[in-house]
Amino acid sequence: MNDDHANLVPKIIFVGVDGVLVRFAEQMSDEANAAALAFHKHIENIAPVGIREAAPSLTAVYLKLDLDADMERVVQTVTKEVHARDWFVEPMLQSRVWTIPCSFDGPQLSEAAQLAGVNETQAVAQITAARVRVLTLGFAPGQPYLGNLESHWNIARMDGVAPRVPARALVVAVAQLIIFANETPTGWRHIGQTAFQCFDQNRAEPFAFQAGDRVQFVSAARGEIDALWDDSFGGARWEVLS
Amino acid sequence: MTPVIQVEKIGAAVTVQDAGWSGTLALGLSRGGAADTFALSSVWALLGESETAVLEMAGFGGTFRFLSDARIAIAGAVMDARLDGATLLHNAVHFVQAGQVLEIGAARVGLYGYLGIGGGFVTPKFQGSASTHRGAGLGQVIEVRQTLKMGADLRPDRIGLALPSRPKSSAAIRVVETAHTELFSKQVRTRFEETVFTRGSKGNRQGVTLESSEDFAVQGGQSILSETVIPGDIQVPGQGALFALLADSQTTGGYPRIAAVLPCDLTRIAQAVAGDELKFKFVTREAGIAAERAERKARATLGKRCEAILRDPAQINDLLSYQLISGAVSGESE
Numbered sequence: 375m376n377d378d379h380a381n382l383v384p385k386i387i388f389v390g391v392d393g394v395l396v397r398f399a400e401q402m403s404d405e406a407n408a409a410a411l412a413f414h415k416h417i418e419n420i421a422p423v424g425i426r427e428a429a430p431s432l433t434a435v436y437l438k439l440d441l442d443a444d445m446e447r448v449v450q451t452v453t454k455e456v457h458a459r460d461w462f463v464e465p466m467l468q469s470r471v472w473t474i475p476c477s478f479d480g481p482q483l484s485e486a487a488q489l490a491g492v493n494e495t496q497a498v499a500q501i502t503a504a505r506v507r508v509l510t511l512g513f514a515p516g517q518p519y520l521g522n523l524e525s526h527w528n529i530a531r532m533d534g535v536a537p538r539v540p541a542r543a544l545v546v547a548v549a550q551l552i553i554f555a556n557e558t559p560t561g562w563r564h565i566g567q568t569a570f571q572c573f574d575q576n577r578a579e580p581f582a583f584q585a586g587d588r589v590q591f592v593s594a595a596r597g598e599i600d601a602l603w604d605d606s607f608g609g610a611r612w613e614v615l616s
Numbered sequence: 617m618t619p620v621i622q623v624e625k626i627g628a629a630v631t632v633q634d635a636g637w638s639g640t641l642a643l644g645l646s647r648g649g650a651a652d653t654f655a656l657s658s659v660w661a662l663l664g665e666s667e668t669a670v671l672e673m674a675g676f677g678g679t680f681r682f683l684s685d686a687r688i689a690i691a692g693a694v695m696d697a698r699l700d701g702a703t704l705l706h707n708a709v710h711f712v713q714a715g716q717v718l719e720i721g722a723a724r725v726g727l728y729g730y731l732g733i734g735g736g737f738v739t740p741k742f743q744g745s746a747s748t749h750r751g752a753g754l755g756q757v758i759e760v761r762q763t764l765k766m767g768a769d770l771r772p773d774r775i776g777l778a779l780p781s782r783p784k785s786s787a788a789i790r791v792v793e794t795a796h797t798e799l800f801s802k803q804v805r806t807r808f809e810e811t812v813f814t815r816g817s818k819g820n821r822q823g824v825t826l827e828s829s830e831d832f833a834v835q836g837g838q839s840i841l842s843e844t845v846i847p848g849d850i851q852v853p854g855q856g857a858l859f860a861l862l863a864d865s866q867t868t869g870g871y872p873r874i875a876a877v878l879p880c881d882l883t884r885i886a887q888a889v890a891g892d893e894l895k896f897k898f899v900t901r902e903a904g905i906a907a908e909r910a911e912r913k914a915r916a917t918l919g920k921r922c923e924a925i926l927r928d929p930a931q932i933n934d935l936l937s938y939q940l941i942s943g944a945v946s947g948e949s950e
Contacts, residue, residue, distance in 0.1 A: 390846050395843065429642040431842060432841055511642065575752075581643045
């Protein structure tokens with residue numbers, strides 16, 4: 375990696391008094407996301423002295439530093455690790471594949487399909503055919519950002535906000551899908567309903583997903599989803615992809 | 617675990633809190649925990665313990681009937697506190713006898729008051745913390761008729777002590793650069809420092825609005841990718857008020873962030889009530905680190921700063937509370 379490249383990408387930015395953000399790209403791409411996840415995994419594995427916590431987002435990794443450490447030295451360590459490899463060519467690690475039932479009857483399915491330039495049947499066929507990846511968990515506990523769908527699904531968020539989209543709903547925007555952890559106001563379009571709880575404190579595995587997991591939705595009738603409501607995994611199954 | 621309190625009346629937002637979580641950001645769970653971390657440290661220092669869970673009372677406390685003897689510490693927002701009708705000193709640790717009734721009223725100064733108990737309140741924990749995080753459905757919002765339990769009190773003799781009140785600062789709240797500060801021009805940053813904001817009417821443990829007549833929106837701000845956000849970050853939406861994130865903030869966000877409040881100054885935003893004026897001032901990262909380290913040291917030595925209430929009558933502004941507490945102290949430690 376030449377120096378010019380190293381100075382541009384990834385970029386290291388201070389976030390508050392004790393945080394550092396390693397930003398692999400300003401725009402979303404599978405490569406930048408894979409780089410962020412790989413770097414996060416690397417930091418977790420080597421657990422450098424002076425780093426208290428690491429969290430990946432779509433294309434960046436946030437590192438919370440220990441205020442009691444020699445912070446300039448920790449920043450040097452981070453810089454060295456960032457430039458130790460070309461993170462953009464990291465292979466995706468082995469991951470799980472989830473199969474999650476969803477009834478595609480959300481109030482904005484037809485609007486979303488139209489914006490993507492397809493009809494409703496095609497929309498459901500495309501979304502259930504896609505094997506999307508958990509790009510990151512965030513906003514609410516265990517809530518996944520899933521992507522990327524094909525580029526024609528790069529539809530903008532709504533100008534306004536739908537005030538109450540229910541928990542476990544499936545929403546779409548910017549070529550990504552989210553299963554909501556909680557009822558929430560949102561600018562994303564509500565296209566379906568799952569019975570899947572991203573987070574359940576009473577479960578052996580409270581946080582269902584790990585970044586890098588893959589997800590495939592299967593179309594189900596609303597009655598099936600309702601029947602799965604008491605199963606906190608909402609009828610989902612997973613297997614390890616090798 | 618001993619049943620210690622029967623809740624007879626309760627404010628709308630009284631929750632169990634401790635220092636919150638560490639290491640869960642990657643899973644979408646923010647730090648959480650006490651909104652005013654200095655007040656939490658004060659309660660712990662007064663009780664002579666740490667890490668225990670306390671009650672955080674937003675705006676209003678409640679009426680608590682004691683089922684067993686206990687020590688209580690009160691700190692944070694100034695709320696009228698009466699034990700069997702007698703005023704209790706704020707920022708102090710008191711002895712309570714079984715059968716007595718503690719009434720904590722509305723906040724007179726600040727927003728979040730804290731009630732700690734010797735041995736701590738014992739409620740279920742999730743991944744090491746008993747904190748209440750409504751967005752995650754974790755912890756406990758205290759309800760009327762609930763019975764609260766306490767752990768073993770290891771310092772039952774430590775009573776009748778008070779911490780000197782922290783002088784109320786009118787200085788600008790210190791901020792440092794954060795994820796998107798560089799997207800804002802020098803002029804906009806200067807204007808940000810010159811603006812007098814008011815704490816808006818919208819606010820909770822997730823964050824509060826900072827209102828002004830100024831517009832700080834940045835060109836292209838809507839197309840920023842979601843990244844990790846931290847408590848203290850000040851978000852600048854395309855339109856409308858700025859938003860300062862607090863303990864229960866979401867973990868990721870796509871709004872540009874102009875600055876991050878130093879954790880040690882964030883308590884002042886948390887404790888601000890609607891209409892309070894707030895000003896901000898950029899300091900260097902080095903100055904911010906130094907301030908944070910000084911604050912940690914100050915918190916670590918709070919225990920030594922607790923003074924016997926008897927020996928410093930100047931701190932007592934209510935003769936009734938003086939009488940009450942002096943009785944409690946003389947029997948235990950004189």
